[in-house]
Amino acid sequence: MGQLSLKSVIKTFGEFEVVKGVSLDVHEGEFVVFVGPSGCGKSTLLRMIAGLEHTTDGDIVIDGKRVNDLPPVKRGIAMVFQSYALYPHMTVFENIAFPLRVEKAPADVIKKKVEAAAAILHLDTRLQQKPGQLSGGQRQRVAIGRAIVREPEIFLFDEPLSNLDAALRADMRIELTRLHKQLGATMIYVTHDQIEAMTMADRIVVLNGGHIAQVGAPLELYHKPQNTFVAGFIGNPRMNLLPARCVGTSAAAVTVQCQGQTITLPVAGREGLVGSDLLLGIRPEHVALGRVDVTLRVVPHVVEQLGQQTVGYAALEGREENFLFVLPGTRGIQDDQPLDVGFRAGDCHLFDAEGNALERQVDLAALTAPAG
Amino acid sequence: MARKNTDTRAMIDRYRWWEVMAIYAGIFVFLFFLLSPFIEGFLVSLKPLSQLFSSPYRFWPENGSFKAYSTMWDSVPAFGWYIFNSFLISTVATIIVLLLVVPAAYAFARFEYAGMALVLGGFLAVSMFSGAVLLIPLFRLMRTLGLLNTYFAMIVPGVAFLIPSAIWLLRTYMMRIPVELNEAAYMDGASQFYTFRRVILPIAMPGIVVVAITTFIGAYAQQFIFALTFNSKTEYMPLPVGLFAYFGKQDVIWNELMAASFVGIAPALIIIFFLQRYLVGGLTAGAVKQ
Ligand SMILES: Nc1ncnc2c1ncn2[C@@H]1O[C@H](COP(=O)(O)OP(=O)(O)O)[C@@H](O)[C@H]1O
Ligand SMILES: [Mg+2]
Numbered sequence: 001m002g003q004l005s006l007k008s009v010i011k012t013f014g015e016f017e018v019v020k021g022v023s024l025d026v027h028e029g030e031f032v033v034f035v036g037p038s039g040c041g042k043s044t045l046l047r048m049i050a051g052l053e054h055t056t057d058g059d060i061v062i063d064g065k066r067v068n069d070l071p072p073v074k075r076g077i078a079m080v081f082q083s084y085a086l087y088p089h090m091t092v093f094e095n096i097a098f099p100l101r102v103e104k105a106p107a108d109v110i111k112k113k114v115e116a117a118a119a120i121l122h123l124d125t126r127l128q129q130k131p132g133q134l135s136g137g138q139r140q141r142v143a144i145g146r147a148i149v150r151e152p153e154i155f156l157f158d159e160p161l162s163n164l165d166a167a168l169r170a171d172m173r174i175e176l177t178r179l180h181k182q183l184g185a186t187m188i189y190v191t192h193d194q195i196e197a198m199t200m201a202d203r204i205v206v207l208n209g210g211h212i213a214q215v216g217a218p219l220e221l222y223h224k225p226q227n228t229f230v231a232g233f234i235g236n237p238r239m240n241l242l243p244a245r246c247v248g249t250s251a252a253a254v255t256v257q258c259q260g261q262t263i264t265l266p267v268a269g270r271e272g273l274v275g276s277d278l279l280l281g282i283r284p285e286h287v288a289l290g291r292v293d294v295t296l297r298v299v300p301h302v303v304e305q306l307g308q309q310t311v312g313y314a315a316l317e318g319r320e321e322n323f324l325f326v327l328p329g330t331r332g333i334q335d336d337q338p339l340d341v342g343f344r345a346g347d348c349h350l351f352d353a354e355g356n357a358l359e360r361q362v363d364l365a366a367l368t369a370p371a372g
Numbered sequence: 373m374a375r376k377n378t379d380t381r382a383m384i385d386r387y388r389w390w391e392v393m394a395i396y397a398g399i400f401v402f403l404f405f406l407l408s409p410f411i412e413g414f415l416v417s418l419k420p421l422s423q424l425f426s427s428p429y430r431f432w433p434e435n436g437s438f439k440a441y442s443t444m445w446d447s448v449p450a451f452g453w454y455i456f457n458s459f460l461i462s463t464v465a466t467i468i469v470l471l472l473v474v475p476a477a478y479a480f481a482r483f484e485y486a487g488m489a490l491v492l493g494g495f496l497a498v499s500m501f502s503g504a505v506l507l508i509p510l511f512r513l514m515r516t517l518g519l520l521n522t523y524f525a526m527i528v529p530g531v532a533f534l535i536p537s538a539i540w541l542l543r544t545y546m547m548r549i550p551v552e553l554n555e556a557a558y559m560d561g562a563s564q565f566y567t568f569r570r571v572i573l574p575i576a577m578p579g580i581v582v583v584a585i586t587t588f589i590g591a592y593a594q595q596f597i598f599a600l601t602f603n604s605k606t607e608y609m610p611l612p613v614g615l616f617a618y619f620g621k622q623d624v625i626w627n628e629l630m631a632a633s634f635v636g637i638a639p640a641l642i643i644i645f646f647l648q649r650y651l652v653g654g655l656t657a658g659a660v661k662q
Contacts, residue, residue, distance in 0.1 A: 071558070072561070073559070079556075085552035085553055085555065085556040087571055088575060089574040089575055098560055099561065102560050102561045102562045103561065150560070
């Protein structure tokens with residue numbers, strides 16, 4: 001139980017199409033994260049699954065049953081709102097008990113379930129307080145408690161951590177992952193924070209302008225982004241994209257000219273590519289000092305020393321955009337001093353003129369295998 | 373709440389001494405104009421009648437006493453009735469207004485429908501009419517309906533005049549209750565009515581109390597003109613008109629009139645005193661993160 005399918009789901013507000021035909025299968029017990037920039041339709045899609053927004057077209061199917069016309073309670077779904085949406089005049093106990101009171105559950109059942117939820121969420125000592133007396137993190141946990149007591153098959157979260165400060169957010173990420181393991185329920189989680197997406201998700205759904213840009217496991221998106229949007233969205237700082245021209249192809253390699261150099265990249269070539277404009281992508285963290293397969297002379301005009309790593313923002317000949325590189329640890333790099341940096345051809349990504357990736361010839365299993 | 377207080381505190385601390393003086397001087401002038409009629413009225417109620425016309429005029433009473441507060445009941449035996457009538461009219465009007473306005477304001481705050489702006493604008497336009505302009509048509513209406521010289525004549529038009537501003541006031545208050553609370557309750561399976569009763573109503577209580585108080589005061593104030601126009605029977609007479617009983621054929625019993633005025637507003641003050649317990653601010657604290 002807890003299996004969800006979206007079939008060509010569309011949502012329009014008046015003339016304005018916000019969700020433009022999304023199809024997706026979420027497996028039972030899976031933790032799926034929707035990410036995307038603000039306004040791309042994440043919340044709208046989630047609210048359609050919840051039953052808070054009417055679905056303009058397409059089907060929402062839960063456990064084999066079309067639920068488009070069912071109210072939220074009948075869908076076996078609970079939702080945690082970004083703003084917590086706690087009832088301010090009720091105690092924590094009553095807030096968590098609310099769904100059970102609506103069901104007219106017997107008092108002893110309510111007490112048992114609320115106390116069980118409070119124990120999971122470390123709210124045992126807060127049950128008689130009002131939401132106004134709680135910290136942000138505690139309020140969020142009350143909101144989660146209210147979702148838990150209903151024992152739903154599917155949990156929906158809309159940016160539940162975005163109102164918390166950074167330290168608390170890291171704690172709550174771990175809590176939520178633990179909760180997912182403990183409850184084994186399906187969870188669908190909306191965020192615009194890619195760290196949350198990368199750390200919590202079994203699979204990430206990247207949304208862009210109402211479309212799915214790519215669906216995949218976190219490291220799959222990182223190592224094999226299917227388009228420039230995903231390439232730019234996953235990974236921080238974002239991937240460098242350099243204009244390149246194709247000069248030769250084979251089944252497993254494409255040769256390009258980029259920044260005055262000829263480079264052969266291990267990506268799947270195809271007919272008719274020679275002579276076309278491409279984009280070469282390289283992640284800042286794959287750039288190293290000195291000469292590698294590809295070497296670039298750059299002039300870093302800003303250097304950020306973060307301790308754990310050093311981030312350089314460099315001008316590149318003939319280009320307006322900064323070329324970013326991330327070096328591990330602290331490096332004595334001077335701003336405004338020319339510098340040779342390089343990267344391996346095997347780390348590069350290549351995108352065609354439409355922004356679609358030419359598949360990297362890398363073994364994902366090997367890249368993501370536990371270190372041996 | 374606590375945060376708000378410290379913010380205010382910090383703001384006051386930022387004023388210079390002469391700014392603080394100016395603020396207090398302003399408050400004093402304001403209070404003087406506001407309170408001096410009451411103070412003098414109260415002092416008059418303590419003076420013997422003979423002192424009121426002495427010249428030069430004395431502000432402070434000599435041999436002041438509360439005698440007028442007991443003799444007023446003898447001079448106008450029906451005065452107790454007048455208080456009761458006032459109280460009854462205002463209370464019934466307030467209850468009717470609340471029964472109509474609370475659900476209406478909620479509907480106006482939460483649901484969009486075609487023509488809503490027109491209806492709300494209409495309320496505003498109606499409430500800008502001075503009641504006096506409508507007195508003659510209202511009189512004819514009351515006569516046709518056979519309501520002249522009944523309590524209804526003083527309650528029904530009063531309710532009609534009080535509703536628009538009450539709706540505006542409460543709608544504004546209810547619009548500040550986050551919609552997510554409705555959505556959360558809906559997710560949990562609560563019906564519209566359950567949500568209204570268990571979630572919205574308790575949170576809106578301070579706003580409802582404000583509306584109740586302003587409506588009660590408004591109903592008290594407008595009785596004068598409605599009673600004067602629509603009622604000539606002593607047994608239905610409310611207090612503001614009843615006070616005229618202290619205007620004798622030749623002279624006015626000023627000290628008793630003033631005493632009666634204070635006695636007359638006492639019930640209203642008591643009601644307001646009890647209602648204001650519910651005026652706790654910050655009830656929505658912690659509902660949503662702003
Ligand atoms: N009720 C609504 N009426 C009209 N437009 C809406 C409504 N809700 C959301 N939108 C629009 O739909 C788009 C997607 O919104 P949303 O799903 O909230 O984005 P996200 O959660 O990804 O930031 C936005 O452009 C927003 O303005
Ligand atoms: Mg959103």
